[in-house]
Amino acid sequence: MCAPLLKNLSDEHEMELLGQDLAKGLDSLKDLIKEKGLTIRLNGDLGAGKTTLTRAILRGLGYQRRVKSPTFSLLEIYKLEAFTLNHFDFYRFETPEEFEDAGFRENYGPGQVTISEWTSKAEPFVPEADVEIDITQGADEQTREVKISACSEVAQNLLAKIK
Numbered sequence: 810m811c812a813p814l815l816k817n818l819s820d821e822h823e824m825e826l827l828g829q830d831l832a833k834g835l836d837s838l839k840d841l842i843k844e845k846g847l848t849i850r851l852n853g854d855l856g857a858g859k860t861t862l863t864r865a866i867l868r869g870l871g872y873q874r875r876v877k878s879p880t881f882s883l884l885e886i887y888k889l890e891a892f893t894l895n896h897f898d899f900y901r902f903e904t905p906e907e908f909e910d911a912g913f914r915e916n917y918g919p920g921q922v923t924i925s926e927w928t929s930k931a932e933p934f935v936p937e938a939d940v941e942i943d944i945t946q947g948a949d950e951q952t953r954e955v956k957i958s959a960c961s962e963v964a965q966n967l968l969a970k971i972k
Contacts, residue, residue, distance in 0.1 A: 814968050816955040817947060824858045824953060827971075828865020834970035835922060836870060839891035841963050846918045848936055850928045853944035858953055859926045862942070863896050866924070870894070879926075884916065897925040899935075908934040939964040 818824050835842065851859040864876040870889055879885045879898040887894040895916040902908070908931040917923050917936045928935050939961040945954045959965040 814957045814959075814971070816957070818953045818955060820951045821858070821861060824861050824955075825865040825868075827955065828862045829869035830971040831862075831967070832866045832869025834967040835866070836891065837970055838963060838966055841966065842892045842922060843920050845963055846920065847922045847940070847963055847967070848917060848938045849922065849924045849940040849942060850938035851924060851926045851942050851944065852928075854946070857944040857946065859944060860898075862944070863924050867894060883911070884913065886916075893921045895921055895923040897923065897931075898927060899925065899930040900927040902927070902930040905931050905934050907931070940967060 816827060818827065835847070838847070841847075851862065853859050860878045867876050867887055870891075872887055872889060876887075877885060879896050880900055883898060883901070885896045887896070897913070897916070899908070908914075913931075914934075914936070925931070925935065928938070937960070939959070941956075941958040941960060943956040943958075946952070947954050957968060957971075959968040
């Protein structure tokens with residue numbers, strides 16, 4: 810069962826702060842990530858802040874180069890000092906089999922943090938998530954309600970670092 814953490818964010822800056830907190834947690838778990846890997850599934854409508862959150866995580870991990878949405882490329886790979894961060898966007902998938910056909914399974918596992926958007930379009934082929942992050946619009950256009958669910962032991966350790 811996934812244990813949730815709820816956050817109400819007032820603006821994009823708070824989303825960036827959440828990303829930095831997640832980055833600190835990931836950095837503190839780098840040995841576990843090297844051993845087991847970590848999969849993060851981002852859920853939310855277009856414009857919810859999924860790529861903003863991923864960019865903030867990368868910045869928090871020390872990555873200073875351009876971070877772009879993988880909407881057209883499907884996958885952006887970031888080689889970091891401690892591990893590789895893979896950022897998928899399956900929005901353009903027409904069938905889930907495209908995941909298997911492209912050989913994307915190799916982007917999951919030991920030494921890798923894999924963040925995916927629109928993951929439902931690749932099911933049932935995509936590996937199960939350790940962390941599920943649901944982002945929904947709050948009371949107005951700027952606010953977001955974020956539910957972070959830890960679905961594995963590694964993920965529970967991550968959430969413990971950001972509470």
